[in-house]
Amino acid sequence: MHTESESDTHLSESPNKVVDKLHRPLRDLRVSVTDRCNFRCVYCMPKSVFNKDYQFLPRAELLSYEEIIKIIKEAASFGVSKIRLTGGEPLVRNDLEKLIEWIAQVDGINDISLTTNATLLSTRRARSLRDAGLQRLNVSLDAIDDETFKRVNDVGIGVQSVLDGIENASLAGFESIKVNMVVKKGLNDHSILPMAQFFHGTGQILRFIEFMDVGSTNAWDLSHVVTSREIADLINGTLPIKPIEANYRGEVAKRWQYVDGGGEIGIITSVSEPFCGDCSRARLSATGSIYTCLFASSGVDLRPVLRNQDTGALNQELKRIWSTREDRYSETRTQVSVIRPKVEMSFIGG
Ligand code: SAM
Ligand code: SF4
Ligand code: SF4
Helix, strand or coil: CCCHHHHHHHHHHCCCCCECCCCCECCEEEEECCCCCCCCCCCCCCCCCCCCCCCCCCHHHCCCHHHHHHHHHHHHHCCCCEEEEECCCHHHCCCHHHHHHHHHCCCCCCEEEEEECCCCCCHHHHHHHHHHCCCEEEEECCCCCHHHHHHHHCCCCCHHHHHHHHHHHHHHCCCEEEEEEEEECCCCHHHHHHHHHHHCCCCCEEEEEECCCCCCCCCCCHHHECCHHHHHHHHHHHCCEEEECCCCCCCCEEEEEECCCCCEEEEECCCCCCCHHHCCEEEECCCCEEECCCCCCCCEECHHHHCCCCCHHHHHHHHHHHHCCCCCHHHHCCCCCCCCCCCCHHHHCC
16 A cells, blocks of 8 residues: 655655645645546436536547556656546546556656546456556445435445446455445435444455535535544444544544444545645646645646646646645635535546
């Protein structure tokens, strides 16, 4: 697994080191490869908005893999060592293996992961992704019973197709497979304990994510959030857990270990205990815009500099973007009185 010391080594070796206005380095780049998805999760791509009239991006507007690699190379020169591929559903994009192979060859990149709903993870696909150099997988699964899961994904897909994807990934030998569950009160909070019980003792780390106010289409309200404390108390009542140390500084999940040796869980406390102070992530949209915060209203379009013949232009633009960054939305969300538009999760991928 990727460790803090590996990132630090790369960062200290990086001649181009850049920090933002709050002294945070750039280490981690999330790359969205598509805005399309085969699910319509009610908290992410509600059918009321993402229906047959919704205009998804035309293919020609997506960055090509060559363009994505150019950006990744430049980001690596600033100290980025981790790349996470996301979407939409990243596995709906063809030939992702080619992109992964290219990323694996970029100097300085030592951690390549993918976030997926796993329904397209056949035995063959899992193996080809692994062979291409993909190291880690985060699989999203929001309930362990079909009725709740279908209510969440809203396309009638049952739990078994995700469990099959996880099994195929296990057989393909990924370095780690984590399962992420977004918890929304009234939608799937009754699944917290059944999910914990299901993954207890399997070696797969289950992580609970507090429902976040990303985007503008999911009708978020603070009353929909089940806090990290509530989640931990609920699990602890049946399967006793104790807190354990983070793997590295800036790890987004708070770690808990089952007292009986059944493994660990994580809770991502983005709402109740924000972690902006250590946030070293930038996000690249499928159309080539860089977002320096998950809750940003707008990004910076890199396409003009990408297509510029001056090879230094992209480098300078990335440096400018990161060095002027001062985002810390989650630490200020309760003080922000003006409601402004925010980018959709399905556009920049979480
Ligand atoms: N389609 C892939 C998947 O679902 O894993 C990748 C993209 S999806 C946008 C990435 C992650 O964001 C998923 O784990 C999803 O559950 C999470 N997510 C989406 N909307 C969210 C919200 N409002 N709050 C918290 N997590 C959210
Ligand atoms: Fe698709 Fe992932 Fe959003 Fe669900 S969370 S709609 S699977 S992009
Ligand atoms: Fe990073 Fe923005 Fe999330 Fe804070 S709110 S942790 S700055 S992405």
